[in-house]
Amino acid sequence: MAAVMGRLGFYVVLACVVSAGFLYAGFGRDRELVLYPGVPWVPGSDPDDGGGAVWPVQVSWDGYKEQLEPVDWYNSSALFGTVNNALRRKGSDLNPVGVSFIPAVIPANTLLYHGTLHGKFPDNPEWIAMDPEFSYNFKNGLWRWRGKKLPAKKPDHDQDSEVDQNARGQNVRGQVVAESEHEQVSFDEQSLEDGFESDMEGDLGVTDQSQDASSLLTFITKKPLDKLILLDGASGAKSSFGEMDTQMLWSQMERSRWTRMQIRDERIMAKKICEWGRPYGLDGIIRLEISFEVIICDFHSPKIDLLSNVTYPNPYEFLGLPADHDSDYYSLLDEFTDSPSQALIRLLSQSAGYDHIKSGESHYNGDYRIELDYRHMITAINRTYLTPDTYLRRLDNITQEVQDGMIEDIAYALQHPIEPRLGNNWQLLTDTIVARLAPLLYTLNTTLAGHTGSSQSQSIDDLRALGVNLTTGTYNILRMYSDNTTGGANITDDALDSFVFQYSKPTYPLYSETDRLIWSAIYQVVRAIGHQLFSIFSLSKDIISTTYQNHELNQQLITELSRKIDVQSAELNRLLTDLNWSYYYQCSHKCREDELCMVPTWGPTPYHRWKTIDEHGQRRRVSYSDLQCIGLYDLVE
Numbered sequence: 001m002a003a004v005m006g007r008l009g010f011y012v013v014l015a016c017v018v019s020a021g022f023l024y025a026g027f028g029r030d031r032e033l034v035l036y037p038g039v040p041w042v043p044g045s046d047p048d049d050g051g052g053a054v055w056p057v058q059v060s061w062d063g064y065k066e067q068l069e070p071v072d073w074y075n076s077s078a079l080f081g082t083v084n085n086a087l088r089r090k091g092s093d094l095n096p097v098g099v100s101f102i103p104a105v106i107p108a109n110t111l112l113y114h115g116t117l118h119g120k121f122p123d124n125p126e127w128i129a130m131d132p133e134f135s136y137n138f139k140n141g142l143w144r145w146r147g148k149k150l151p152a153k154k155p156d157h158d159q160d161s162e163v164d165q166n167a168r169g170q171n172v173r174g175q176v177v178a179e180s181e182h183e184q185v186s187f188d189e190q191s192l193e194d195g196f197e198s199d200m201e202g203d204l205g206v207t208d209q210s211q212d213a214s215s216l217l218t219f220i221t222k223k224p225l226d227k228l229i230l231l232d233g234a235s236g237a238k239s240s241f242g243e244m245d246t247q248m249l250w251s252q253m254e255r256s257r258w259t260r261m262q263i264r265d266e267r268i269m270a271k272k273i274c275e276w277g278r279p280y281g282l283d284g285i286i287r288l289e290i291s292f293e294v295i296i297c298d299f300h301s302p303k304i305d306l307l308s309n310v311t312y313p314n315p316y317e318f319l320g321l322p323a324d325h326d327s328d329y330y331s332l333l334d335e336f337t338d339s340p341s342q343a344l345i346r347l348l349s350q351s352a353g354y355d356h357i358k359s360g361e362s363h364y365n366g367d368y369r370i371e372l373d374y375r376h377m378i379t380a381i382n383r384t385y386l387t388p389d390t391y392l393r394r395l396d397n398i399t400q401e402v403q404d405g406m407i408e409d410i411a412y413a414l415q416h417p418i419e420p421r422l423g424n425n426w427q428l429l430t431d432t433i434v435a436r437l438a439p440l441l442y443t444l445n446t447t448l449a450g451h452t453g454s455s456q457s458q459s460i461d462d463l464r465a466l467g468v469n470l471t472t473g474t475y476n477i478l479r480m481y482s483d484n485t486t487g488g489a490n491i492t493d494d495a496l497d498s499f500v501f502q503y504s505k506p507t508y509p510l511y512s513e514t515d516r517l518i519w520s521a522i523y524q525v526v527r528a529i530g531h532q533l534f535s536i537f538s539l540s541k542d543i544i545s546t547t548y549q550n551h552e553l554n555q556q557l558i559t560e561l562s563r564k565i566d567v568q569s570a571e572l573n574r575l576l577t578d579l580n581w582s583y584y585y586q587c588s589h590k591c592r593e594d595e596l597c598m599v600p601t602w603g604p605t606p607y608h609r610w611k612t613i614d615e616h617g618q619r620r621r622v623s624y625s626d627l628q629c630i631g632l633y634d635l636v637e
Contacts, residue, residue, distance in 0.1 A: 057516070059506055059510065059519065068519075068523060069513075069517055073524060074578070075382045076522075076525050077521075078381045079517065081095055082379065083518060084430040086372060087286075089360050089601075090365070090582050090585070092235075092288045093234050093599050093600070094390075094580075095390035096241075096602070097245065099395055100377060100378065100379035101250070101413075102373070102377045103229060103230075103373040103376050104420075105225065106228060106369065107371070108221050108223050109220060110221045110369055111220055111307070112130065112220070112304070113128065113130075113132045113134065113216060113219070114127070115138045115217075116215050116217055117215065118213050118215065119215040124274070125274045125296060125298075127293050128294050129291070129294075130363075134289075134290065134293065134359060134360075135216055136356075137353055140312060140352050218310070219299075219307060220304070221304055225284065225304070226417075227280065228418075229282070235288055237602035239261075240258070240259050242396075244258075244261060244269075245394055248261075249395050249403055249406065250269075250407065251273050252272070252403075253272075259396060270285070270295050281414065282297055283297060283301070289601075289602070292370070315348065316345075347636060350635050351632055354631075358596055364599065366427075372420055373423065374424065374425075374518060375423040375512045375514060376413035376416065377514050378406050380395055380406065388578070390580075423508060424507055424515060426518050426519075426522070429506065433522070433525070434581055441529070441572070443473055445569070447470060451569075452569045460552065460553050464543070466543060470536055470540035471537070471541070474536055474540060475537065475540075478534060496534055504522045504523045529575070532575055535571070536568060539565070539568050542561070584624070586627060588628075592631070594631050595629040597629055598627065599627060600622050600627075
């Protein structure tokens with residue numbers, strides 16, 4: 001119970017400050033640097049100083065700070081998140097509006113899948129799935145979601161607080177969406193609700209209602225697809241809230257269409273991007289829907305070959321059941337009847353959708369068949385102003401100069417070999433940081449949260465216990481970086497430098513300006529974390545010293561210690577809010593083997609049926625309590 005309450009306390013406090021975190025703004029190089037409070041900026045070499053770095057650059061202990069690029073706190077946190085969430089279903093859906101383009105490679109002998117009608121070979125360009133369940137669900141002859149709402153909360157689920165309502169109800173301009181605008185904000189959602197198949201082409205919907213017409217094409221890469229670009233975030237979401245801004249930018253669509261997108265625009269953008277990329281050998285675009293998909297620009301490329309073409313058998317014949325001749329096929333999916341065979345077919349249709357969601361869950365932590373090359377990642381972060389809120393940030397208001405510069409950088413990246421194994425795996429470095437420090441920060445946060453705002457009721461035993469708990473969490477991890485030969489006040493400063501260097505040091509040299517930008521961002525994040533750990537340790541020493549030397553404390557001492565605890569707790573909360581690591585979004589208990597921990601996503605799921613706005617007309621957000629264990633029968637009960 002204590003653990004549950006501690007976790008709940010963490011989420012409640014974190015939710016209370018999340019909107020405040022969204023009020024802060026990251027700035028580009030032309031703005032004043034906004035750094036994490038109390039963390040001094042360490043001057044480095046500015047890439048705009050005309051010095052011209054010679055690559056590669058080795059990061060070593062001697063003089064490593066001179067290699068840092070100026071990047072402010074909010075951009076640092078955003079870059080850290082971009083790298084850590086790249087090609088990950090969970091982190092990408094929790095930070096849906098991506099603003100980066102990452103060169104990628106799909107190795108030779110990788111299988112890819114495409115659902116089609118009558119075995120038709122795809123035209124160019126066309127969508128292809130990384131998982132067979134994805135394509136099967138779209139073209140299995142059974143597919144039709146019932147559109148059930150999210151299953152009701154189970155009694156043992158934590159009831160965590162929602163994200164601040166004021167933050168949830170804002171559009172990209174920071175103004176509340178007017179009631180009359182609701183149907184315009186997310187494109188053509190009513191047509192999706194009432195029968196999206198009439199508006200969609202290719203892999204995006206059913207255009208033939210014959211249950212015998214569906215096929216699964218399996219392709220194999222004969223050579224590496226080594227000219228791919230990953231669009232980060234939930235880039236496959238058909239939304240006008242910003243998820244498709246990177247495609248709008250790249251295809252150079254008219255700005256007026258960015259916030260009033262139509263279904264046909266998606267195919268138009270794909271064709272324009274592939275046509276633009278033909279001189280550079282662009283193989284395709286990687287996006288996230290429920291799971292990962294690739295827009296292949298040329299299916300006649302020697303890099304890809306058709307391996308098999310499977311036409312699905314009639315479901316009744318496959319099951320050995322007599323067909324119901326009194327009902328047309330799709331009515332079996334739309335009408336609740338007493339026919340056992342009809343109910344079974346409907347269940348199998350929903351099961352195909354559940355398998356699709358399950359395949360997406362397998363990529364919560366990444367799709368390791370795809371390799372990323374961060375050396376030439378193109379991002380709007382630190383290039384122009386962006387709000388830190390990954391639900392509200394947009395690219396539709398960037399200058400034409402910035403847009404042209406990003407497109408030029410994409411061309412530059414495609415003109416050079418994409419070699420993921422040559423440079424640093426920055427995601428691996430961020431994973432190490434999160435794995436080692438996220439649990440510690442969580443524990444410290446819940447420990448502090450249990451002692452805030454209670455100066456009148458704190459006893460000396462309570463304070464002493466807090467001091468012991470804080471010391472236990474910080475003493476050993478910080479002592480190993482503290483060299484006693486340094487002496488005096490320099491011990492803490494030198495220990496912090498050592499802590500930051502060892503956690504942020506890259507394995508390989510820096511090969512590009514982007515490498516330096518990413519490393520500088522990671523450095524700033526680790527430095528902010530280290531600053532918090534040393535501050536908490538200092539507080540714990542203060543508490544220990546005071547409570548161990550005094551058998552009784554007067555109210556003045558208690559009040560002073562309580563004030564310091566409140567300040568420290570607020571600072572740590574702000575740090576965790578700004579970082580917004582996907583690590584902290586978890587189901588309240590371990591799911592059963594026949595369940596999955598569902599991260600709500602855009603797409604053909606039975607929860608909110610394609611929508612990016614909720615029933616109140618507000619931007620749909622994912623809160624901690626939205627993650628819950630679901631099974632197939634939660635969808636059909």
